[in-house]
Amino acid sequence: MPTEIGTKLVSARFGNQDAQTLAGYEKTGGYGTLRKALAMRPDDIINEVKASNLRGRGGAGFSTGTKWGFVPKDAKQVHLVCNADESEPGTCKDRELIYWDPHLLIEGMIISAHALKAVHNYIYIRGEMMREYAVLQKAVDEAYARGYLGKNILGTGLEVQLTVHRGAGAYICGEETALLNSLEGQRGQPRLKPPFPAVKGLFGNPTIVNNVETLMNVPFIIDKGGAWFNGLGMGRSGGTRMVCVSGHVNKPGVFELPMGITFNQIINDVCGGVWKGNKVKAVIPGGVSMPPLDADELDVPCEFDALQTDERIKPVMVRPGQQFDLGGGRALRTMAGSGGIVVMDHTSDIPKYVWRIMKFFAHESCGQCTPCREGTGWLEKVSRRVGDGNGKPDDLELLASIAHGIAGNTICALGDAAAWPMLGFLTKFRPDFEAAIAKATKKGKAA
Numbered sequence: 450m451p452t453e454i455g456t457k458l459v460s461a462r463f464g465n466q467d468a469q470t471l472a473g474y475e476k477t478g479g480y481g482t483l484r485k486a487l488a489m490r491p492d493d494i495i496n497e498v499k500a501s502n503l504r505g506r507g508g509a510g511f512s513t514g515t516k517w518g519f520v521p522k523d524a525k526q527v528h529l530v531c532n533a534d535e536s537e538p539g540t541c542k543d544r545e546l547i548y549w550d551p552h553l554l555i556e557g558m559i560i561s562a563h564a565l566k567a568v569h570n571y572i573y574i575r576g577e578m579m580r581e582y583a584v585l586q587k588a589v590d591e592a593y594a595r596g597y598l599g600k601n602i603l604g605t606g607l608e609v610q611l612t613v614h615r616g617a618g619a620y621i622c623g624e625e626t627a628l629l630n631s632l633e634g635q636r637g638q639p640r641l642k643p644p645f646p647a648v649k650g651l652f653g654n655p656t657i658v659n660n661v662e663t664l665m666n667v668p669f670i671i672d673k674g675g676a677w678f679n680g681l682g683m684g685r686s687g688g689t690r691m692v693c694v695s696g697h698v699n700k701p702g703v704f705e706l707p708m709g710i711t712f713n714q715i716i717n718d719v720c721g722g723v724w725k726g727n728k729v730k731a732v733i734p735g736g737v738s739m740p741p742l743d744a745d746e747l748d749v750p751c752e753f754d755a756l757q758t759d760e761r762i763k764p765v766m767v768r769p770g771q772q773f774d775l776g777g778g779r780a781l782r783t784m785a786g787s788g789g790i791v792v793m794d795h796t797s798d799i800p801k802y803v804w805r806i807m808k809f810f811a812h813e814s815c816g817q818c819t820p821c822r823e824g825t826g827w828l829e830k831v832s833r834r835v836g837d838g839n840g841k842p843d844d845l846e847l848l849a850s851i852a853h854g855i856a857g858n859t860i861c862a863l864g865d866a867a868a869w870p871m872l873g874f875l876t877k878f879r880p881d882f883e884a885a886i887a888k889a890t891k892k893g894k895a896a
């Protein structure tokens with residue numbers, strides 16, 4: 450927020466309380482782009498989004514236009530669902546976006562629904578976000594009253610309905626198929642894919658699930674053009690990037706930044722440097738599911754592809770000579786994820802931190818598949834004893850082997866989300882774990 454670096458799109462109205470209301474939003478040009486979009490053919494909107502290189506901001510960075518293109522042309526009923534569950538630790542951008550600019554999300558959803566020919570659409574918002582829910586529901590009611598939503602929007606004959614649905618605070622309900630189950634009133638557990646939601650989703654109909662930030666970028670693409678939006682970004686990633694920086698920096702916060710900005714620039718130029726004059730030890734680049742960067746890897750941009758392929762990032766090596774592979778043939782580096790950046794200074798206790806992350810995943814596993822249900826529990830137990838100073842000499846190999854047993858072997862990516870950071874930390878911060886175990890061994894001998 451309080452940074453002048455780069456163009457502001459989705460955060461431009463942050464701090465402007467008046468813009469939360471329909472009248473205030475319209476005063477700043479709001480819903481102008483909707484009129485333009487309603488005069489466009491749905492396919493032309495999809496082509497513009499494809500040209501923009503907008504990539505999903507929910508974590509995986511998948512091309513939005515490509516995903517929209519998967520909806521079967523002869524579909525009788527299509528749904529658009531906005532994923533506002535935002536539960537990834539370290540991530541808190543969507544709640545700010547919803548709070549400060551609810552009508553921008555609604556406008557983005559109406560334009561996207563028109564492109565997808567989707568009539569019944571939903572926003573699935575995390576249950577704990579009471580403040581944001583109140584603002585959002587009020588904005589949806591205003592949009593209905595003004596004729597932006599409903600049966601015959603702005604006299605065009607088009608119908609776009611929008612329902613806000615509150616979740617009940619389960620991390621797994623952010624996974625798109627668990628979210629759809631929850632929305633249907635079933636238990637929030639992920640579905641096997643394929644079929645992907647774009648082909649068979651909510652109530653068996655083709656469904657597009659997109660993150661809050663993703664959908665809020667759509668009005669800018671339609672207003673100024675896909676090529677313009679693409680030009681703001683870097684490589685194959687168009688637009689700007691919302692990041693949430695927490696941890697050991699002087700000025701943590703939620704910021705909209707250029708895609709090409711590096712982690713060092715974020716820490717020093719945006720967040721006022723590491724607190725107390727300390728040095729950086731590790732950085733989580735995009736929510737705790739993502740493997741860490743070490744202090745020598747921070748000159749890389751926070752763009753999606755750069756984090757996976759930048760040659761400066763060392764491949765993850767679990768044991769000397771052994772390269773961890775995700776099964777897709779690509780060596781694991783890390784990913785931009787959900788934009789949740791956590792900075793840890795040189796005093797940080799890495800084994801304790803890793804235990805805390807593993808505790809989270811063990812608690813949030815839905816229990817449906819054995820490698821995740823059992824494996825996350827074991828990762829938690831073993832990492833706890835290492836973090837507590839009671840580790841055994843073989844524990845690092847044990848942790849690596851449990852993580853290997855989970856990665857790529859589960860129904861949804863929550864299993865990977867636990868395994869990847871475990872392996873990443875073991876590899877890049879092995880001396881910290883070894884020191885904790887050596888201390889425990891010495892203590893055991895002395896006793």
Ligand SMILES: Cc1cc2nc3c(=O)[nH]c(=O)nc-3n(C[C@H](O)[C@H](O)[C@H](O)COP(=O)(O)O)c2cc1C
Binds near residue numbers: 506508537625659
């Ligand atoms: C365990 C888990 C939790 C997730 N939580 C969220 C979430 O809170 N918000 C979100 O947008 N995406 C979340 N995702 C990603 C969604 O499954 C989905 O990919 C995303 O909503 C698609 O939107 P996008 O293409 O705009 O990124 C999660 C995925 C997993 C595996």
Ligand code: SF4
Binds near residue numbers: 638818859860862
């Ligand atoms: S990976 Fe974990 S969270 Fe995902 S379906 Fe399997 S048990 Fe559930």
